[in-house]
Amino acid sequence: MSEDTKNFAGEISASWTAEQGVAFECARDYISYLIAIQSKLLARERAKPAPDADTITRLQQEQARLSDERRDLKVQDSIAIDRIRKEYGARLRAWHQQQAEQNS
Numbered sequence: 467m468s469e470d471t472k473n474f475a476g477e478i479s480a481s482w483t484a485e486q487g488v489a490f491e492c493a494r495d496y497i498s499y500l501i502a503i504q505s506k507l508l509a510r511e512r513a514k515p516a517p518d519a520d521t522i523t524r525l526q527q528e529q530a531r532l533s534d535e536r537r538d539l540k541v542q543d544s545i546a547i548d549r550i551r552k553e554y555g556a557r558l559r560a561w562h563q564q565q566a567e568q569n570s
Contacts, residue, residue: 481542482541482542486541486542486544486547487541489544489547489548489551490539490540490541490547492547492551493539493546493547493550493551493554494536494539496550496551496554496555496558497532497535497536497539497550497554498536499558500532500554500557500558501529501532501533501536503561504525504526504528504529504532505529507525508522508525508526508529511525535550
C-alpha cells in the first residue's frame with residue numbers, strides 16, 4: 467500500500483498517527499450514517515401511495531455522492547476529515563433532534 471511504509475525491522479507500519487486514524491474512522495462513520503439515513507428516507511418515499519420520482523432521484527443522488535466521498539476519503543486528508551466531522555456531525559445532530567421531536 468502506498469500509505470504504508472516499512473520500518474527498520476521490515477514490518478509494515480502506518481504513515482499516520484493514531485489520532486489521524488481515529489478522526490478518519492469517525493468521518494467515515496458519519497458518512498455511513500448519512501448513507502443509512504438516505505436509505506431510510508428512500509424507503510419511506512417508496513412506501514407512499516404516490517412516491518415522488520424527483521424526491522427519489524434526489525435521495526439516490528445524495529446517497530451516491532456520499533458513497534463516493536466515503537470511498538475517496540484518505541486518512542491524510544485532514545482538511546476534508548475536519549470538514550466532514552463538523553458539517554456532517556451537525557447534520558446528524560439535527561437529524562436526531564428532529565427524530566426525537568417527532569417521536570415525542
